[in-house]
Amino acid sequence: MNVTTVGKTRFLPLLVALIAVGLWWTLSALRVFPESLFPSPPAVAKGFVEEIQTGRLLNDVIASLFRVATGFVLAVALGVPLGLWLGHRAGARAALLPAINFFRNLSPLAWIPFAILWFGIGDVPAIFLIFMASFFPVVLATIASVASIPAVYFRVARDYGYHSTELLTQVTLPAIAPQVITALRVTAGLAWVVVVAAEMIAGRDGLGFAIWDARNGLRMDLLVVGMIVIGIIGVVIDRLLVQLMKIENVRWGYEQ
């Protein structure tokens, strides 16, 4: 990447952000909506400082991240092995794929009543909802990745005497890594969306609850603070997962 390209990739997003803030500021100055319903950037900045000083923002961020991390890691830890198994077993795939597709198409939010009834209020229902949102897409993506491995890789591995464990660790897993990482990026975004919704209903803390609480207290400035923090953390999570795509022996999947 040359200097001009680096400049463009860093400068242009900043420019867009500045324009967006400018528009926001102009709209609030024009009083298109009342101040109580459409907080100005300075009001939001003040609310941001207030949330940091009380320590609530940090607590909410930690609570939400903990739930997302737990639910997402559980979904990956169980979803990838299941996807691998189904990817290699046509009979089991034929039997289970309709059910997986059924649950994949259910909005995770539809589980909220059950989550509350089963697990009450707190971390567990949110983790459960994140798991339900992430698990099925991860399974499906892994099945699709396994199915798309060129047969020649297994023939080569067989020619060179790979045994079954080596086939898994040295052929299947590296072959599916690029596609699975892409699926993880999409699913992590979904998990982050779901945690906010789950905390709004089944939480007593977390960024989703903070937004809901701000709405109940008519503190639109704090609501916008929550929205901005959620957006920023979502981008940061995605950027972190993008780093996985830069691993040298995974990059082949994005450069072919």
Added chain:
Amino acid sequence: MSSKQLVIEGVARTFGEVEVFRGLSLEVARGEFVAVVGPSGCGKTTLLNLLSGFDKPTSGSVTCRGAVRMVYQHGGLFPWLTVAQNISMGLRHVKSEAERARQMTEMLRLIRLENFADHYPRQLSGGMRQRVELARALAGETDILLLDEPFSALDYLTRLRMRRDLAHLLRERPRTVMLVTHDIEEAAQLADRVVVLSERPAQIRCELRLQASRPRDLTHPEVVEATHRILSELGLEHDTENALANV
């Protein structure tokens, strides 16, 4: 120990209604380079699948005496491994690390990719990738090399260079080779014996022996004559003059 390293005896292979082989018999001696040519769909790749153990004959027997490795048309390298790591697959059985390193250096030198050991397949040209495939297949204790149209995805000039490279590699590391190819020139330039198969159900139409040492020049009389003969056997006499004019 028998001098016959590959023995195909009365092999028939059918896929449903399609009869690919009927009573096919062929023997390949230790160290011999046999090229198999024939019309498209006559079962050349099926023959390699039978020899590699990937497929079983419907009747008859296939015997391979020794370790078999195959070089595929394209995409046989693992894209997540470097050149050195791909070649090291061929050296898996070598216990001593020092010996593995020595053989790796030797293979990289043979394929003239010493400076590309840490490159990934995507960073190489098509010809370089095929050289790595050949090195991987030739590394270690391979006895029989099966080549499934290994250069067909390459451009003409690269194919010419690859033929020379293969001949060079086999001079350094002699092996029993069966090459399946559509490229009659390739067969005539490289093989000790060219086997021409008929349409399905494929049987041996004719066999040609070539004596000149490899790599043979395209204009070598033996290559020209063999090319002419194979084209005639395949019923392509009217194309022969054009083909020879190109040569």
